[in-house]
Amino acid sequence: MTGARRIRKAYGVRGAPYLFLLPAAVLFALFFALPIGYAMWLSLHKVQVKGLGLGAGARDEVWAGLENYTDAVSDSELLAGALRVLGYGAIVVPVMLGLALLFALMLDTERVRFAPVTRLAIFLPYAIPGVVAAMLWGFLYLPDVSPFYFVLVRLGLPQPDLLDGGPLFVALSNIAVWGGTGFNMIVIYTSLRAIPAEVYEAAKLDGATPLQTALRIKIPMVVPSLVLTFFFSIIATLQVFSEPTTLKPLTNSVSTTWSPLMKVYQDAFGKGDIHSAAATAVIIALVTLVLSFGFLRAANSRTRQEAAR
Amino acid sequence: MSSLAVRKTAAPAAGTAPGTAPGRPPRRRAALVPTATLLVGALYCLLPVAWVVIAATKSGSELFSTFTFLPGTGFAGNLTDLNAYRDGVYWKWMGNSALYAGLGALLSTAVSALSGYALAIYRFRGRETVFNVLMAGVLMPPVILAIPQYLLMAEADLTDSYASVLLPLVLSPYGVYLARIYAAAAVPADIVEAGRMDGAGELRIFTRIALPMMVPGLVTVFLFQFVAVWNNFLLPYIMLSDDEKFPITLGLFTLLEQGSNTPALYTLVITGALLAVVPLVALFLVVQRFWSLDLLSGAVKS
Numbered sequence: 382m383t384g385a386r387r388i389r390k391a392y393g394v395r396g397a398p399y400l401f402l403l404p405a406a407v408l409f410a411l412f413f414a415l416p417i418g419y420a421m422w423l424s425l426h427k428v429q430v431k432g433l434g435l436g437a438g439a440r441d442e443v444w445a446g447l448e449n450y451t452d453a454v455s456d457s458e459l460l461a462g463a464l465r466v467l468g469y470g471a472i473v474v475p476v477m478l479g480l481a482l483l484f485a486l487m488l489d490t491e492r493v494r495f496a497p498v499t500r501l502a503i504f505l506p507y508a509i510p511g512v513v514a515a516m517l518w519g520f521l522y523l524p525d526v527s528p529f530y531f532v533l534v535r536l537g538l539p540q541p542d543l544l545d546g547g548p549l550f551v552a553l554s555n556i557a558v559w560g561g562t563g564f565n566m567i568v569i570y571t572s573l574r575a576i577p578a579e580v581y582e583a584a585k586l587d588g589a590t591p592l593q594t595a596l597r598i599k600i601p602m603v604v605p606s607l608v609l610t611f612f613f614s615i616i617a618t619l620q621v622f623s624e625p626t627t628l629k630p631l632t633n634s635v636s637t638t639w640s641p642l643m644k645v646y647q648d649a650f651g652k653g654d655i656h657s658a659a660a661t662a663v664i665i666a667l668v669t670l671v672l673s674f675g676f677l678r679a680a681n682s683r684t685r686q687e688a689a690r
Numbered sequence: 691m692s693s694l695a696v697r698k699t700a701a702p703a704a705g706t707a708p709g710t711a712p713g714r715p716p717r718r719r720a721a722l723v724p725t726a727t728l729l730v731g732a733l734y735c736l737l738p739v740a741w742v743v744i745a746a747t748k749s750g751s752e753l754f755s756t757f758t759f760l761p762g763t764g765f766a767g768n769l770t771d772l773n774a775y776r777d778g779v780y781w782k783w784m785g786n787s788a789l790y791a792g793l794g795a796l797l798s799t800a801v802s803a804l805s806g807y808a809l810a811i812y813r814f815r816g817r818e819t820v821f822n823v824l825m826a827g828v829l830m831p832p833v834i835l836a837i838p839q840y841l842l843m844a845e846a847d848l849t850d851s852y853a854s855v856l857l858p859l860v861l862s863p864y865g866v867y868l869a870r871i872y873a874a875a876a877v878p879a880d881i882v883e884a885g886r887m888d889g890a891g892e893l894r895i896f897t898r899i900a901l902p903m904m905v906p907g908l909v910t911v912f913l914f915q916f917v918a919v920w921n922n923f924l925l926p927y928i929m930l931s932d933d934e935k936f937p938i939t940l941g942l943f944t945l946l947e948q949g950s951n952t953p954a955l956y957t958l959v960i961t962g963a964l965l966a967v968v969p970l971v972a973l974f975l976v977v978q979r980f981w982s983l984d985l986l987s988g989a990v991k992s
Contacts, residue, residue, distance in 0.1 A: 394812075397892035401808035402820060404801045408861035413827045416838035423838065484731050487724035494720040495729065501978065502732035505739065508970040510921035512939040513963050516946060517738035520745070520960065528741070528758035559735065591721075620831045623923040627943060630950035642833045649837050650928070662834040669831055 423659035424449050449660035459661060462641045463668075465550075469640075470618040472554040473561075478610055480558065481565035482603075486595050488566075489573045500570075504563035511560060515627035518556045519544075523631060544632035556624050561617070565610045572606040573599060608680040615673045619665065622646070641665050739967065746964040750957045768961040780962055782934060783941035787920055788969075790855055790937050795915040797860045802911050806869025807900055811882055821870070828863035836928050843929065854929040855937070859919055865911040872907025873900065913977065920970060938966045 427445035453459055484503055488496050506514060522543040524530045533540045543552045576599065584594050622642040629635045637651065638644040642665065649658035745753065749764025756762060772780050809821050839858050843849045877900045885895040901908075926940045933944065942962050949955035 393892055394886070395814070398808040398812035398814045398817075400892075401804045401896070405805040405824060405861055405866065406820075408801065408857075409824060409827065412839060412858045412861060413830065413835065416835045416842060417830065419838040419842060420834055423841075480731070484728060487727045490721050490724040492719065492721040493724040493728065495725060495732075499728035499732040501975075503728070503735050505971065505974070506735055508917060508974050509739075509967055510923070510939045512921075512923050512943055513966055514738070516942065516959065516963050517742050520956075521738060521741060525754050526745070526758060531758055559738070562731075563735065616829065616831075620833065622833070623939075626923075626927075627946065630947045642831075645833050645837065646928070655837065655841065658837055662831070662837060666831050666834040670829060673829065 420659045420662055423656050424663050427656050445656065449657045450664065452657060453661045453664055456661075458638050459641060459644055462638055462644050466619060466621060466640050469550055469554055469557075469621065470615070472550060473557045473618050474611065474614045476554065477558045477561045478565060478607065478614060480562045481610065482569055482600070482607065484562070484566045485569035485573055485603075486599060488570050489599065490591060500566075503566055506560045506562075507564045509560070511556075511623040512627050514560050515556050515624040518552070518559070519628050519631045522552050544628065545634040549632070549634055553621075553624055553628065557618070557621070561614065565614070568610055569603055569606050572603045576602050608677070611680075612673055612677050615676060616669055619669045619672070742960060742964045742967070746957075746961045748957070750954055753957060753960070754953075764957070765961075768957050772958050772961050772965075775958055779933065780941065780965075783936050783938045784966070784969075786852075786935060787937040787939070787966075789852070790922075790926075791916045791920040794856050794859050794919045795912045797856075798862045798865055798915040799908050799912045801860060802862060802865035802869040803901065803904060803908055804896075805866045806871075807873045807877070807896055807904070809866070809870045810873035811877060811879070811900070821866075824861075824863050824866050826863075827861070828867075832924050836924055839925075840928050850930055850932050850935065852935060855922075855926050855935075858925060859915075859922065862911075862915050862918070865915055868907060868911050868914070869904065872904050872910075876903045876907065909977075913973075916973075917970065938962075942966060 425445060425447075426442045427448065429441045429443045431441060487493060488500055509517075521527050521529065524540065524542075527543075529543075530540055541548050543549070580598060580602075581594065584598055589597070620642055621640050625635050625639045626643060629637070629639075637647045641661065645658050645661045645665070648654050648661060741758065744759055744761050746768060747765040748756065748762030749767055752762040752764060805824070809817060835858070840849060840854075843851075843854045848854050881899060882895055885899050890898070920937075921939065922937070923939045923943070926937050927943075930936055930940065933941065936944070942959060945955060945962060946959050949959050
């Protein structure tokens with residue numbers, strides 16, 4: 382091997398990872414970094430109209446400082462939307478993860494029947510788009526076609542309007558719970574199966590009941606995956622958009638600004654005010670990051686170190 | 691995986707009752723509470739699917755007059771109506787969704803494989819920084835990206851194009867993360883080193899040696915990304931205005947929006963929703979025979 386060739390090969394090994402990472406880097410720059418930077422720039426500017434606002438150059442983008450942010454923070458509709466989404470999240474996250482954990486534990490029980498079939502059935506909603514899921518449930522909530530109303534009417538019971546007021550929160554939460562439980566169940570079930578068998582043998586010798594085994598051994602051992610599913614559920618919940626947007630044609634109770642994200646869309650494309658929309662989007666992103674990472678930091682730093690390897 | 695097998699076989703086979711087939715342990719009593727809980731959960735998850743299957747068989751008048759779970763007589767008519775709606779634009783939407791999800795997932799898998807392999811196998815300056823920056827992308831709310839992406843696409847004259855929906859979704863932080871885990875677990879460092887000893891170039895080692903070893907993981911990345919793109923609504927909702935380019939989610943949504951004024955369109959929405967669900971459910975049923983769902987959460991045999 383000649384010296385020149387050895388140098389070229391050494392360079393090849395050294396340069397290869399950068400070459401392999403090039404497509405990802407270019408895509409990241411174009412579709413993540415640039416848009417984020419642009420959104421921040423927009424959020425700090427506003428449109429100023431000169432003179433009568435006619436002709437080219439009559440509309441100027443000028444520095445606005447934090448004006449868009451102070452406007453957004455003091456916007457009562459944004460605050461109301463944030464409260465709605467917090468209420469919605471307070472139902473979705475605990476119920477969805479509670480059910481996911483329950484089903485995962487049941488799947489992991491000895492002598493359980495129909496486990497493969499039920500596991501697949503519970504996972505099935507993952508394959509159904511949120512928009513279609515919201516449509517299916519939306520129809521099931523409509524008094525004219527709903528089987529629930531059919532039963533309620535026959536029994537002479539009161540028929541609550543599922544698409545208004547408090548029940549609307551439950552109705553929307555149900556769509557998210559239905560769509561997300563299966564995926565989280567699989568994540569938790571996978572880590573349950575990774576628990577070594579010896580642990581159970583020891584518990585059995587000590588005379589532990591299945592319930593005690595679940596509470597004292599299984600749940601503590603799957604805490605890392607519970608933390609992970611909680612983390613991703615918070616992010617997904619704060620960004621709810623498709624489901625309320627899909628229910629909008631079916632009811633007047635879902636406004637165009639029901640969730641903060643819907644307000645961003647409405648500001649940007651309904652009102653054409655991209656600057657305040659950008660400021661609101663940045664605020665949502667910051668709140669999401671603070672809440673999700675705050676949770677993660679508080680929960681554990683151990684799993685993160687393991688994941689980084 | 692092994693733990694399950696161990697626990698299964700640990701079940702005592704003693705005390706074989708007379709009359710049972712020789713060589714087979716007796717069926718043990720099913721655990722009632724867990725089985726019942728799972729069956730209730732399965733029913734809950736299947737309810738809307740069962741509803742849409744039955745509702746799609748109803749004609750417009752039957753939909754509002756007969757009991758919900760009573761099959762109707764209008765399925766053929768609904769299909770004809772759906773085919774005829776705006777010269778079969780529904781099938782155009784399905785085709786678009788297949789294109790966005792199929793091509794998008796393929797590109798995404800390729801990028802994930804390259805990056806995941808590089809991050810798992812090579813030691814180089816800034817490796818963890820690159821990884822962490824890429825991972826931060828998963829935390830960015832789509833909306834903070836989507837609006838500036840739209841404006842930037844508009845600058846490049848690319849809004850309302852196939853590329854505007856396809857390109858922003860190619861880089862998937864979750865895909866890179868999974869590919870890295872699989873590469874680290876499935877591609878031994880000494881095999882890469884042996885390839886170098888034999889004088890193979892880095893790209894050749896990747897395509898000929900590492901890539902085949904990473905296939906099971908990459909199938910997972912592909913499926914995950916396929917579902918993510920197929921189910922995406924926000925990006926096409928923002929980018930597209932020409933309904934010839936709509937994916938199925940956006941197409942059905944506009945159909946439902948019009949349906950709120952003309953309930954006759956409801957039967958079209960319902961039939962369309964059923965047919966939109968079929969491909970992905972079929973994909974999962976076929977794939978799950980040889981692909982473990984567990985892979986989705988990044989579980990690797992070590």
